[in-house]
Amino acid sequence: xxxxxxxxxxxxxxxxxxxxxxxxxxxxxxxxxxxxxxxxxxxxxxxxxxxxxxxxxxxxxxxxxxxxxxxxxxxxxxxxx
Amino acid sequence: xxxxxxxxxxxxxxxxxxxxxxxxxxxxxxxxxxxxxxxxxxxxxxxxxxxxxxxxxxxxxxxxxxxxxxxxxxxxxxxxxxxxxxxxxxxxxxxxxxxxxxxxxxxxxxxxxxxxxxxxxxxxxxxxxxxxxxxxxxxxxxxxxxxxxxxxxxxxxxxxxxxxxxxxxxxxxxxxxxxxxxxxxxxxxxxxxxxxxxxxxxxxxxxxxxxxxxxxxxxxxxxxxxxxxxxxxxxxxxxxxxxxxxxxxxxxxxxxxxxxxxxxxxxxxxxxxxxxxxxxxxxxxxxxxxxxxxxx
Numbered sequence: 001x002x003x004x005x006x007x008x009x010x011x012x013x014x015x016x017x018x019x020x021x022x023x024x025x026x027x028x029x030x031x032x033x034x035x036x037x038x039x040x041x042x043x044x045x046x047x048x049x050x051x052x053x054x055x056x057x058x059x060x061x062x063x064x065x066x067x068x069x070x071x072x073x074x075x076x077x078x079x080x081x
Numbered sequence: 082x083x084x085x086x087x088x089x090x091x092x093x094x095x096x097x098x099x100x101x102x103x104x105x106x107x108x109x110x111x112x113x114x115x116x117x118x119x120x121x122x123x124x125x126x127x128x129x130x131x132x133x134x135x136x137x138x139x140x141x142x143x144x145x146x147x148x149x150x151x152x153x154x155x156x157x158x159x160x161x162x163x164x165x166x167x168x169x170x171x172x173x174x175x176x177x178x179x180x181x182x183x184x185x186x187x188x189x190x191x192x193x194x195x196x197x198x199x200x201x202x203x204x205x206x207x208x209x210x211x212x213x214x215x216x217x218x219x220x221x222x223x224x225x226x227x228x229x230x231x232x233x234x235x236x237x238x239x240x241x242x243x244x245x246x247x248x249x250x251x252x253x254x255x256x257x258x259x260x261x262x263x264x265x266x267x268x269x270x271x272x273x274x275x276x277x278x279x280x281x282x283x284x285x286x287x288x289x290x291x292x293x294x295x296x297x298x299x300x301x302x303x304x305x306x307x308x309x310x311x312x313x314x315x316x317x318x319x320x321x322x323x324x325x326x327x328x329x330x331x332x333x334x335x336x337x338x339x340x341x342x343x344x345x346x347x348x349x350x351x352x353x354x355x356x357x358x359x360x361x362x363x364x365x366x367x368x369x370x371x372x373x374x375x376x377x
Binding site for chain 2: 007009015021041046050063068
């Protein structure tokens with residue numbers, strides 16, 4: 001289908017897999033987590049779903065989830081090269 | 082997931098944008114679009130948001146976006162809003178512009194659209210400098226902040242765009258920050274439900290520009306409110322009400338130093354500039370308290 005004007009269409013990962021930018025990976029301690037959902041609420045990229053699973057293909061490792069977690073249940077571990 | 086109950090689950094920003102790690106502008110946009118829903122058109126002048134959509138022929142935004150020149154966003158929205166209403170459509174027209182595109186370059190188009198009574202919502206996400214081009218000073222940069230064009234700290238005060246907009250006597254005006262997403266969500270909902278022009282000024286802490294760690298951007302936003310540097314309020318048909326998080330901050334304010342010391346851009350700020358900032362906060366809070374009490 002050709003467009004009359006240059007038009008972009010929505011696609012997941014429109015800017016590539018931004019998870020590759022990450023230097024620190026969020027690791028969730030499920031024992032400590034009380035499923036309050038603050039991490040998902042504050043994730044700038046919406047990478048945390050309803051079951052509070054983190055999409056590591058697109059998480060760029062900002063660490064807001066770990067900083068805002070009231071139970072300190074998210075740890076940021078350095079990525080291996 | 083109790084806290085998210087009132088806010089829709091749908092995401093209108095696809096994973097993932099090219100926003101920097103810890104970007105509060107994309108966090109803001111997530112909640113703006115959740116409040117606005119799918120029947121929305123975004124008008125975006127030159128700013129970070131025109132970049133973070135991704136590369137042609139793909140976009141990370143699942144609502145229509147019209148990218149336009151810096152000075153023209155509000156004028157374009159005026160035309161769009163008229164066109165939608167003439168064919169009987171109730172589509173939300175939202176301008177999503179940075180502080181440079183609002184307080185400096187876009188101000189005449191904004192003023193014109195407000196004066197014409199265009200039915201639209203103008204959101205200014207304010208990271209207090211031209212972030213997209215490398216953190217040059219803007220009219221919204223606060224006094225004392227180091228940017229690439231004010232390496233010794235800005236010597237002039239932040240332009241008070243809220244009072245300029247208030248002078249147009251528009252039906253709905255508010256301030257927000259994504260550190261309080263529910264407050265932001267509610268204000269966008271109210272703005273879109275109010276006919277005529279509305280304006281929301283959002284403080285968006287910027288990790289690379291403000292020289293803060295990427296995990297601190299939400300914490301810095303909360304600190305801005307707690308110190309009174311950023312006051313959350315809304316004004317409906319001229320009636321001002323101060324929002325709950327700022328009510329608390331007005332009773333007992335956190336020391337301004339705590340907010341400034343979190344940010345590398347205020348490193349080495351002089352005592353006299355801190356005092357000036359402190360005084361301007363006190364004046365601003367006193368004026369808002371008076372207005373809320375109906376004394377002025």
